[in-house]
Amino acid sequence: MILASTLTTNLSILVLAGFIGFVVISKVPNTLHTPLMSGTNAIHGIVLLGGLLIVGLSGNDTFNKVILVIAITFGTINIVGGFLVTDRMLEMFKVKPKPPPAEEEQTQAANEQEVGKS
Amino acid sequence: MNAPPLATSFLQSSNFRDVLYIIAFSLFIQGLRGLSGPTTAVRGNRTAAVGMAIAVIATLLSPDEGNWGLIALGLALGTAVGVPAARQVKMTAMPQMVALFNGVGGGAVFLISWAEFRLTHGFAHTATYITVFSLFAAIVGSVSFWGSNIAFGKLQEIIPGRPISLGSAQQIVNLVLLVLAVAAGADIAAGDHSEGVFIGMLACAALLGNAVVLPIGGADMPVVISMLNAFTGLSAAATGIALNNPALIVAGMIVGASGSILTNLMAVAMNRSIPAIIAGGFGGGGAVAGAEGAGEHAGTVRSTTAADAAIQLAYANRVVIVPGYGMAVAQAQHAVRELTKELEKRGVEVSYAIHPVAGRMPGHMNVLLAEADVPYDQLKEMDDANPEFQRTDVSLVIGANDVTNPAAKNTPSSPIYGMPILEVSDSHSVIVIKRSMNPGFAGIENELYYDPKTEMLFGDAKSAVSEISAELAQL
Numbered sequence: 001m002i003l004a005s006t007l008t009t010n011l012s013i014l015v016l017a018g019f020i021g022f023v024v025i026s027k028v029p030n031t032l033h034t035p036l037m038s039g040t041n042a043i044h045g046i047v048l049l050g051g052l053l054i055v056g057l058s059g060n061d062t063f064n065k066v067i068l069v070i071a072i073t074f075g076t077i078n079i080v081g082g083f084l085v086t087d088r089m090l091e092m093f094k095v096k097p098k099p100p101p102a103e104e105e106q107t108q109a110a111n112e113q114e115v116g117k118s
Numbered sequence: 119m120n121a122p123p124l125a126t127s128f129l130q131s132s133n134f135r136d137v138l139y140i141i142a143f144s145l146f147i148q149g150l151r152g153l154s155g156p157t158t159a160v161r162g163n164r165t166a167a168v169g170m171a172i173a174v175i176a177t178l179l180s181p182d183e184g185n186w187g188l189i190a191l192g193l194a195l196g197t198a199v200g201v202p203a204a205r206q207v208k209m210t211a212m213p214q215m216v217a218l219f220n221g222v223g224g225g226a227v228f229l230i231s232w233a234e235f236r237l238t239h240g241f242a243h244t245a246t247y248i249t250v251f252s253l254f255a256a257i258v259g260s261v262s263f264w265g266s267n268i269a270f271g272k273l274q275e276i277i278p279g280r281p282i283s284l285g286s287a288q289q290i291v292n293l294v295l296l297v298l299a300v301a302a303g304a305d306i307a308a309g310d311h312s313e314g315v316f317i318g319m320l321a322c323a324a325l326l327g328n329a330v331v332l333p334i335g336g337a338d339m340p341v342v343i344s345m346l347n348a349f350t351g352l353s354a355a356a357t358g359i360a361l362n363n364p365a366l367i368v369a370g371m372i373v374g375a376s377g378s379i380l381t382n383l384m385a386v387a388m389n390r391s392i393p394a395i396i397a398g399g400f401g402g403g404g405a406v407a408g409a410e411g412a413g414e415h416a417g418t419v420r421s422t423t424a425a426d427a428a429i430q431l432a433y434a435n436r437v438v439i440v441p442g443y444g445m446a447v448a449q450a451q452h453a454v455r456e457l458t459k460e461l462e463k464r465g466v467e468v469s470y471a472i473h474p475v476a477g478r479m480p481g482h483m484n485v486l487l488a489e490a491d492v493p494y495d496q497l498k499e500m501d502d503a504n505p506e507f508q509r510t511d512v513s514l515v516i517g518a519n520d521v522t523n524p525a526a527k528n529t530p531s532s533p534i535y536g537m538p539i540l541e542v543s544d545s546h547s548v549i550v551i552k553r554s555m556n557p558g559f560a561g562i563e564n565e566l567y568y569d570p571k572t573e574m575l576f577g578d579a580k581s582a583v584s585e586i587s588a589e590l591a592q593l
Contacts, residue, residue, distance in 0.1 A: 013364055028154050032155075044220075051230050055233075067233055087167075
């Protein structure tokens with residue numbers, strides 16, 4: 001019954017992970033829901049691992065190689081893009097330390113420029 | 119490879135791999151915990167990214183690994199597409215970006231299941247449970263892939279944002295597609311090894327993904343995106359069980375849980391049930407009822423000018439800005455920030471009231487305003503903002519519509535009755551910046567516009583706000 005026990009172990013992991021997910025995510029404020037979503041979005045790119053594992057076994061089946069390369073590409077886009085875009089968003093949420101006056105003028109000038117452009 | 123065989127075999131042993139996986143998913147959880155506050159969030163996201171790198175490396179160390187050329191090709195292609203996309207996307211386009219990234223994740227899931235199917239000659243000698251989880255992943259992954267792509271198309275306005283549906287037949291069609299996909303899956307699980315059946319199953323799931331998302335209107339997109347996010351997570355977890363890979367199970371399930379929570383929060387914030395949104399009710403019957411109701415109170419609407427609005431704002435003590443999708447579309451967040459600065463110079467207290475479903479994604483407005491350097495503590499969530507409206511002199515509504523409609527509180531016949539709203543009509547006066555009198559995505563007239571306290575400033579959000587700022591500077 002080795003298979004059955006693997007299944008039970010995996011199901012236990014599944015259920016526990018679900019509970020952890022609920023607890024951790026419940027604490028995230030509304031304000032950060034977009035980054036949360038794009039961050040968790042990046043995490044499910046972990047299916048990449050599935051592609052990496054199977055491509056090693058795929059033998060000479062050309063069609064399989066093609067779909068696995070696509071799968072790995074998709075997974076990588078999901079991970080790399082997801083984390084990068086989340087990082088960009090979160091950088092903007094950083095509580096900025098009060099900039100020294102000179103710098104503030106600079107940012108103001110930059111902002112004015114931006115408004116001017118429009 | 120001159121490494122001692124013992125060390126090599128340890129590096130390749132599944133125990134070592136599993137230890138790395140445990141480290142990886144601990145980092146995911148720790149990273150997500152960091153997302154609970156703006157100060158720790160950046161580090162949290164990076165922590166999760168490190169976890170992901172560890173998980174990938176652990177997988178590449180496994181002894182069955184091969185076909186390095188293909189792996190390198192896939193990783194390189196993915197990076198080449200993902201990095202520029204993530205770097206260049208505008209903050210206003212974030213919802214469609216997330217939808218797209220979510221879609222490719224779902225695509226990877228169903229392709230992997232397909233490859234597994236071919237590799238095992240139709241799950242010929244696999245345990246039934248592995249077959250079942252693989253098939254589940256294939257169906258859900260395919261739904262998620264196609265659904266996300268449609269959501270992307272709608273948000274990007276490649277496909278019209280209005281609901282496209284088959285009317286009353288829609289639900290029957292969806293049900294038939296679902297039954298067909300599940301039946302094909304059951305057939306395979308019962309021992310049919312034909313690839314045609316598998317492809318048929320994928321095709322039904324693909325059609326289902328299209329059929330579910332096409333009828334959903336733009337305003338319901340926040341719910342759809344988080345639901346599809348949960349779907350991809352769950353399908354990844356199922357792949358994890360099929361491949362006996364704990365990292366996939368944990369990560370996928372956490373995403374599934376988080377997506378489910380968010381979906382539920384969004385649905386509550388719109389006072390809609392998730393089944394009702396999926397059934398695509400809003401664009402149909404509800405809007406008709408709303409339009410009929412609108413005829414009754416076609417009262418007068420007062421319009422104002424930027425100069426008058428500027429005076430009104432300049433002499434207020436407290437101003438609350440209510441941003442909506444209109445602000446995002448017009449890219450007005452920087453102009454709004456400038457206006458805020460002008461007002462603050464004059465000693466006006468300014469804050470922002472943000473409805474949970476404002477925009478096309480939960481928290482979308484917060485991201486845009488953060489981009490424009492609005493301090494985090496000026497952004498008020500609905501429950502904190504509502505009691506404050508009574509002591510607010512001017513509420514400035516910028517491109518928000520349904521989330522301010524008092525009909526949600528006062529008119530039981532309204533389709534949005536019961537939806538929590540920002541109670542801007544409690545403030546002393548209201549200025550609404552809006553392109554035209556067209557109703558919002560819900561297709562309902564907004565009673566707020568006929569309120570004697572309300573003045574409308576018609577125009578593009580960005581130019582209207584900039585004009586007000588310019589007038590203020592001259593006062």
